[in-house]
Amino acid sequence: MLIQEDALSRPDVSETPGSSGFLEGLTCTFDNCWKQLLSDLCCLFLHSCSLLVNLGDQVNQAIFSSVTEFLLLGFSNLGEMQLILFAVFLCLYLIILSGNITTVTVICLDRSLHVPMYFFLGILSISETCYTFVILPKMLINLLSLLRTISFINCATQMFFFFGFAVTNCMLLGVMSYDCYAAVCHPLWYPVLMSWPVCGHLAATCALIGFLFSLIGSLLVFELPFCGLNKINHYFCDISPVIQLACTETYINELVIFIGGVLALMVPLTFICISYGFIVHTILKIPSTDGKQKAFSTCASHLTVVIAHYGCASSVYLRPSAKFSSNKDRLVTMTYTVVTPLLNPMVYSFRNKDVQMAIRKVIARGRFYPKARDENTLRP
Numbered sequence: 547m548l549i550q551e552d553a554l555s556r557p558d559v560s561e562t563p564g565s566s567g568f569l570e571g572l573t574c575t576f577d578n579c580w581k582q583l584l585s586d587l588c589c590l591f592l593h594s595c596s597l598l599v600n601l602g603d604q605v606n607q608a609i610f611s612s613v614t615e616f617l618l619l620g621f622s623n624l625g626e627m628q629l630i631l632f633a634v635f636l637c638l639y640l641i642i643l644s645g646n647i648t649t650v651t652v653i654c655l656d657r658s659l660h661v662p663m664y665f666f667l668g669i670l671s672i673s674e675t676c677y678t679f680v681i682l683p684k685m686l687i688n689l690l691s692l693l694r695t696i697s698f699i700n701c702a703t704q705m706f707f708f709f710g711f712a713v714t715n716c717m718l719l720g721v722m723s724y725d726c727y728a729a730v731c732h733p734l735w736y737p738v739l740m741s742w743p744v745c746g747h748l749a750a751t752c753a754l755i756g757f758l759f760s761l762i763g764s765l766l767v768f769e770l771p772f773c774g775l776n777k778i779n780h781y782f783c784d785i786s787p788v789i790q791l792a793c794t795e796t797y798i799n800e801l802v803i804f805i806g807g808v809l810a811l812m813v814p815l816t817f818i819c820i821s822y823g824f825i826v827h828t829i830l831k832i833p834s835t836d837g838k839q840k841a842f843s844t845c846a847s848h849l850t851v852v853i854a855h856y857g858c859a860s861s862v863y864l865r866p867s868a869k870f871s872s873n874k875d876r877l878v879t880m881t882y883t884v885v886t887p888l889l890n891p892m893v894y895s896f897r898n899k900d901v902q903m904a905i906r907k908v909i910a911r912g913r914f915y916p917k918a919r920d921e922n923t924l925r926p
Contacts, residue, residue: 613774613776616701617695617776620688639682645888646890647675649668649890666748671891673718674887678884680711680782682883702764702767705784705785706757710761711756712760712882713810716811717755719818720813720814759809759810766799766802770789771793771794772791772792776791780876785803804863804864811859851893854886858881
């Protein structure tokens with residue numbers, strides 16, 4: 547088996563392992579793959595909104611007439627400390643937005659990053675931007691407001707999109723570990739294993755699975771009758787605090803949601819562990835110490851995001867909702883709703899030398915300064 551000295555340098559998917567025509571008809575351009583995926587995701591988003599609104603209207607008219615809105619208690623018990631929290635979370639949210647938007651922009655503009663690794667990193671950045679947008683703006687508003695209500699339909703919508711993007715992130719992290727496995731363990735077959743059609747299908751499948759799981763979980767929660775209690779002891783519509791407000795037996799619903807959580811978290815996590823087992827086995831055969839250190843450095847960045855995301859999510863969702871602890875769960879969910887999205891651009895992107903170089907190249911070309919570029923073109 548041929549082992550690459552530099553385990554992190556992925557071959558171009560347009561290259562071939564044997565002859566120049568080996569992949570003819572299988573590859574497409576990065577731009578076409580990106581545009582097609584965004585088109586598919588937009589269609590999925592609009593269709594999901596339509597389904598959720600129609601479902602909410604039907605269910606609300608049927609049995610939820612006694613509860614039309616919920617009260618998000620959030621951090622109301624902290625008093626004046628909420629102003630400090632608002633400033634902190636606002637700064638973190640702006641950093642998350644600017645970091646992820648910069649990552650996606652640079653990946654799109656710099657052709658040297660038009661490889662599967664950064665394609666999936668861009669999709670992950672988009673997913674995490676939407677993921678935080680579902681939760682943090684409402685939380686920031688509630689920190690400054692005395693009226694912390696959220697309508698029944700908006701609560702269902704928030705839960706649906708939050709878990710849709712959360713499960714999509716889990717699947718994407720699994721796919722990214724497979725990309726690393728293909729590059730390190732099978733470098734000659736990498737153009738076939740990670741061709742652009744394959745990358746597009748993998749990304750679309752991650753989104754489809756994520757929102758399918760989310761739709762089932764949201765249905766299981768909001769099909770329950772809510773008779774009077776409407777105070778959610780959390781800062782967003784999470785499954786455990788909402789399902790505890792139902793005025794009927796929820797054992798079956800919780801069991802199905804628990805099984806779904808196990809599948810959504812443990813299946814990709816198991817796949818990641820297996821992939822990294824093969825990766826470590828291959829890296830240990832690299833004779834160069836520098837090659838090993840570089841490989842393990844990038845693996846450590848990916849594993850940091852994996853551990854933060856899966857570790858915190860598992861501690862909250864891989865247990866019965868009856869064991870919900872408001873103070874503990876608020877602290878843990880803060881980790882994967884704020885800290886984890888912050889790790890992606892800070893640890894997994896900006897610490898990457900290729901991304902740093904691409905940012906310098908984009909700035910040097912004047913992409914962010916169109917007026918200056920126009921003035922230069924007008925000079926004789």
